[in-house]
Amino acid sequence: MRNARDSVLxxxxxxxxxxxxxxxxxxxxxxxxxxxxxxxxxxxAAGGRFQQVPRSEWLAQVDWPLELATxxxxxxxxxxxxxxxxxxxxxxxxxxxxxxxxxxxxELTQLDLCVLRGxxxxxxxxxxxxxxxxxxxRRAALLAEHLxxxxxxxxxxxxxxxxxxxxxxxxxxFGWFLCGPSKTADIEQALVLGAHGPRSMRLVWRCDExxxxxxxxx
Amino acid sequence: MGxxxxxxxxxxxxxxxxxxxxxxxxxxxxxxxxxxxxxxxEALRDEASTIKxxxxxxxxxxxxEFESQATRAGAxxxxxxxxxxxxxxIARLLAERRITRVVKSKSMLTEECGLNAHLEAEGIEIIDxxxxxxxxxxxxxxPSHIVMPAIHLxxxxxxxxFARTMGSPPGLDDPDALxxxxxxxxxxxxxxxxAGITGVNFAVAETGSLVVVSNEGNVxxxxxxxxxxxxxxxxxxxxxxxxxxxxxxxxxxxxxxxQAISAYTSHFRGPRRDGSAPPTPATAASPAAELHIVIxxxxxxxxxxxxxxxxxxxxxxxxxxxxxxPVYRRSGGHSYAxxxxxxxxxxxxxxxxxxxxxxxxxxxxxxxSCSEVCPVKIPLHRQLLAWRGLLAEAGHSPHxxxxxxxxxxxxxxxxxxxxLYRLFDGPGRRLARALPGAWIEWLAGAWTRQRALPAIPAxxxxxxxxxxxxxxxxxxxxPAPAEATATAKDTRR
Amino acid sequence: xxxxxxxxxxxxxxxxxxxxxxxxxxxxxxLEFDFPQEQTCCGQPFVTAGEKAHASRLGRRFVDVFAxxxxxxxPSGSCAANVRSHLPHLVSGDRAHxxxxxxxxxxxxxxxxxxxxxxxxRFPRRVGLHASCHALRELRHGRPSESRGPExxxxxxxxxxxxxxxxxxELSRRDECCGFGGLFAVEEEAVSCRMGQDxxxxxxxxxxxxxxxxxxxxxxxxxxxxxxQGSPVEFMHVAEILAASLIRVExxxxxx
Numbered sequence: 008m009r010n011a012r013d014s015v016l017x018x019x020x021x022x023x024x025x026x027x028x029x030x031x032x033x034x035x036x037x038x039x040x041x042x043x044x045x046x047x048x049x050x051x052a053a054g055g056r057f058q059q060v061p062r063s064e065w066l067a068q069v070d071w072p073l074e075l076a077t078x079x080x081x082x083x084x085x086x087x088x089x090x091x092x093x094x095x096x097x098x099x100x101x102x103x104x105x106x107x108x109x110x111x112x113x114e115l116t117q118l119d120l121c122v123l124r125g126x127x128x129x130x131x132x133x134x135x136x137x138x139x140x141x142x143x144x145r146r147a148a149l150l151a152e153h154l155x156x157x158x159x160x161x162x163x164x165x166x167x168x169x170x171x172x173x174x175x176x177x178x179x180x181f182g183w184f185l186c187g188p189s190k191t192a193d194i195e196q197a198l199v200l201g202a203h204g205p206r207s208m209r210l211v212w213r214c215d216e217x218x219x220x221x222x223x224x225x
Numbered sequence: 226m227g228x229x230x231x232x233x234x235x236x237x238x239x240x241x242x243x244x245x246x247x248x249x250x251x252x253x254x255x256x257x258x259x260x261x262x263x264x265x266x267e268a269l270r271d272e273a274s275t276i277k278x279x280x281x282x283x284x285x286x287x288x289x290e291f292e293s294q295a296t297r298a299g300a301x302x303x304x305x306x307x308x309x310x311x312x313x314x315i316a317r318l319l320a321e322r323r324i325t326r327v328v329k330s331k332s333m334l335t336e337e338c339g340l341n342a343h344l345e346a347e348g349i350e351i352i353d354x355x356x357x358x359x360x361x362x363x364x365x366x367x368p369s370h371i372v373m374p375a376i377h378l379x380x381x382x383x384x385x386x387f388a389r390t391m392g393s394p395p396g397l398d399d400p401d402a403l404x405x406x407x408x409x410x411x412x413x414x415x416x417x418x419x420a421g422i423t424g425v426n427f428a429v430a431e432t433g434s435l436v437v438v439s440n441e442g443n444v445x446x447x448x449x450x451x452x453x454x455x456x457x458x459x460x461x462x463x464x465x466x467x468x469x470x471x472x473x474x475x476x477x478x479x480x481x482x483x484q485a486i487s488a489y490t491s492h493f494r495g496p497r498r499d500g501s502a503p504p505t506p507a508t509a510a511s512p513a514a515e516l517h518i519v520i521x522x523x524x525x526x527x528x529x530x531x532x533x534x535x536x537x538x539x540x541x542x543x544x545x546x547x548x549x550x551p552v553y554r555r556s557g558g559h560s561y562a563x564x565x566x567x568x569x570x571x572x573x574x575x576x577x578x579x580x581x582x583x584x585x586x587x588x589x590x591x592x593x594s595c596s597e598v599c600p601v602k603i604p605l606h607r608q609l610l611a612w613r614g615l616l617a618e619a620g621h622s623p624h625x626x627x628x629x630x631x632x633x634x635x636x637x638x639x640x641x642x643x644x645l646y647r648l649f650d651g652p653g654r655r656l657a658r659a660l661p662g663a664w665i666e667w668l669a670g671a672w673t674r675q676r677a678l679p680a681i682p683a684x685x686x687x688x689x690x691x692x693x694x695x696x697x698x699x700x701x702x703x704p705a706p707a708e709a710t711a712t713a714k715d716t717r718r
Numbered sequence: 719x720x721x722x723x724x725x726x727x728x729x730x731x732x733x734x735x736x737x738x739x740x741x742x743x744x745x746x747x748x749l750e751f752d753f754p755q756e757q758t759c760c761g762q763p764f765v766t767a768g769e770k771a772h773a774s775r776l777g778r779r780f781v782d783v784f785a786x787x788x789x790x791x792x793p794s795g796s797c798a799a800n801v802r803s804h805l806p807h808l809v810s811g812d813r814a815h816x817x818x819x820x821x822x823x824x825x826x827x828x829x830x831x832x833x834x835x836x837x838x839x840r841f842p843r844r845v846g847l848h849a850s851c852h853a854l855r856e857l858r859h860g861r862p863s864e865s866r867g868p869e870x871x872x873x874x875x876x877x878x879x880x881x882x883x884x885x886x887x888e889l890s891r892r893d894e895c896c897g898f899g900g901l902f903a904v905e906e907e908a909v910s911c912r913m914g915q916d917x918x919x920x921x922x923x924x925x926x927x928x929x930x931x932x933x934x935x936x937x938x939x940x941x942x943x944x945x946x947q948g949s950p951v952e953f954m955h956v957a958e959i960l961a962a963s964l965i966r967v968e969x970x971x972x973x974x
Binding site for chain 1: 278281445449
């Protein structure tokens with residue numbers, strides 16, 4: 008008796024239609040004239056926020072979620088529990104930083120903030136491509152109350168077509184597009200942020216010169 | 226109990242029907258607005274349809290390629306001919322690991338296979354984690370929509386359900402508060418889960434990757450926390466290459482909810498790895514994570530053999546055809562009594578069980594909106610029409626089968642014989658006009674329950690035509706209407 | 719050009735005045751046409767019911783009756799769509815294909831044959847134009863609201879817009895189905911009526927005094943509901959509006 012694999016494949020070989028190669032005609036979407044404005048609109052439509060900040064003082068310039076920014080200057084409160092992919096954030100005394108890679112998931116549920124390094128953002132839909140450093144970072148991004156993803160440099164692509172040209176799926180065991188906070192509309196179509204994961208999501212673009220950023224995009 | 230009677234009872238609640246129709250129309254409008262922002266929308270649909278056609282023609286090669294890539298990445302691939310094999314494989318995987326607590330993200334395939342009931346019978350706790358599906362699970366109901374499982378419910382009903390099952394304060398009906406209650410309850414279940422079961426949106430042959438999308442993040446919590454991830458994938462979910470993902474992901478969320486993309490679009494290749502970071506004491510001590518992929522046929526290879534219906538295998542389960550369907554919006558998802566309701570369900574379900582679902586292709590006015598809205602261009606209304614013919618031939622005609630067929634045969638007989646038709650036109654018409662109105666109403670049956678019958682005119686068109694054509698023959702010039710005579714260009718014989 | 723006038727069975731029997739309106743229009747335009755008396759039904763109800771044998775039998779009759787004409791014109795979007803989309807699959811042979819290909823819905827015919835410019839009419843009413851699904855999505859009269867394909871002309875709208883004084887009201891859902899659907903209207907009576915009531919309410923909210931369509935079946939559905947509800951909306955087929963509003967017909971060598 009044939010095993011399931013062989014009998015499924017055999018059935019498919021019998022029932023499938025004949026192969027007819029077809030032309031692919033789809034043109035790659037171009038970058039819009041004002042990518043920053045489009046990206047910002049898409050991120051905000053997804054319930055997220057977008058910010059362009061100068062690299063040198065990004066920590067001071069990021070609009071941290073209001074409930075976390077308890078310092079007089081809008082900076083992060085030192086008592087927060089933070090996972091950060093940026094050591095400088097930890098070194099400022101905010102939370103425990105990236106060094107807590109061995110914490111069990113249960114402890115992560117106390118996490119106030121997760122700050123990740125993203126690879127690039129997709130202008131057409133407002134998503135950011137992110138490859139977690141490991142399972143811990145992936146969990147932190149889901150279990151923290153607030154999420155910040157930081158991209159920099161040459162970090163915008165027009166659409167998912169260009170995005171997948173940059174992504175090497177064979178080289179990673181996990182990667183994701185993130186767009187806005189976790190959300191649901193399953194009760195009467197009323198939008199609720201923070202269904203299971205973060206209640207807020209910020210996409211932060213660190214630039215050497217914020218105003219010149221748009222010109223460098225591809 | 227067929228679609229007709231279930232739909233009738235849904236429609237009887239006017240207020241709910243109004244809400245249901247408007248809520249789904251709102252989603253359709255959001256989809257329209259999202260499509261407006263994509264200048265190449267129709268070209269994108271063409272491309273998606275092309276890719277799916279090619280994939281269906283190359284299914285064996287693509288799955289073999291997928292299997293080899295996924296295996297190389299460390300996943301374990303299983304094959305299931307049918308729902309029973311699918312359920313058995315999963316039950317065995319869980320039993321071997323003594324797993325009793327499982328979280329599951331939304332997957333129409335596991336609904337189709339009846340996985341929950343199977344695992345519950347084995348003593349396994351299986352929790353649906355997407356909010357809408359959790360709500361219907363707590364109510365012991367099936368989902369009524371493939372993307373919005375609880376769209377048939379009002380907020381107060383969700384509040385009652387939570388009060389009854391989770392002890393939340395009675396009378397609570399605020400969506401934020403209700404979601405918070407579910408979040409807290411489910412967070413604990415995520416943390417306690419020993420395995421996460423997910424569906425799959427796309428399987429990439431080229432790399433052996435799986436792509437799963439969600440808005441709530443439940444897919445990711447269910448796979449980031451437990452050690453075991455079981456992904457269930459139907460044969461139709463394969464795409465040849467990475468670049469194809471761009472096409473489908475640009476269409477999927479926009480068609481489903483009007484979002485440009487879902488909040489989470491996760492790409493899995495092989496089991497969760499502990500990353501490039503050096504193993505910590507905790508990760509080193511725990512056994513390695515596992516990814517098992519169950520590839521399921523369950524009638525798909527049979528459907529592939531049907532030229533009239535095979536395109537339905539291109540479906541990406543966006544639900545746009547449900548949202549645009551004027552019947553679905555008013556009859557509610559449960560009226561279809563099928564795993565997948567609405568137009569695509571009415572195509573797929575008779576393929577699984579013709580006798581049970583013979584009525585579904587008739588729950589449709591053939592308005593054709595489903596085919597226009599479909600992101601992969603499945604000719605849904607044509608397929609529904611094709612089903613009507615096939616099911617009638619197979620003796621599965623719905624609705625008072627004998628009476629319907631007799632009435633249609635009689636009508637066809639009259640219409641095919643002009644002399645007989647004229648008999649009805651003359652004496653038949655005089656009789657109809659002479660009969661008491663109540664008799665006619667009775668004869669017209671369901672038409673007159675809420676609709677007036679049109680008044681039966683004294684003479685048919687053909688009777689009037691016979692008269693005027695006699696006059697025309699008598700007169701050389703054409704009798705144009707009085708107002709128009711002056712300037713009408715006369716070319717009549 | 720030999721025009722064969724196809725008056726579908728239910729128009730013949732239930733709304734003969736629609737056929738008479740077409741006769742008046744064609745006469746006014748001086749078009750030579752004929753109503754072959756052997757015609758009955760194009761088979762649409764049997765096509766949608768899935769009764770292929772009956773449908774092909776009536777389809778063959780349709781071809782026999784109309785094959786000799788240069789063009790077949792009918793004041794019914796759904797019958798024209800049935801003939802064009804389904805007849806070639808039900809009846810084999812070139813004659814069937816040719817007959818299907820030369821069948822036109824009335825407004826489509828008037829536009830294609832360029833005679834619509836000659837109709838000068840006045841209709842100072844608020845009119846709700848109900849899009850027949852089959853005219854819209856099978857005959858491609860206008861672009862469906864869900865499509866992002868090229869814009870298309872809706873012949874009925876174009877002809878109505880040419881009438882002086884007319885106001886075509888703006889609907890909140892411009893092309894939702896009326897719920898008729900052939901046997902669906904009686905077999906799925908509850909859903910069918912709810913769909914029709916919603917459609918009627920949309921036209922009423924928009925302030926339509928007259929509701930029109932290229933399809934008598936949609937009009938019978940909506941009118942039946944309106945009468946039962948005591949709605950004041952009047953129902954006229956597009957052909958009836960065109961005939962009733964006609965002031966004069968320009969000579970064919972006139973302007974444009």
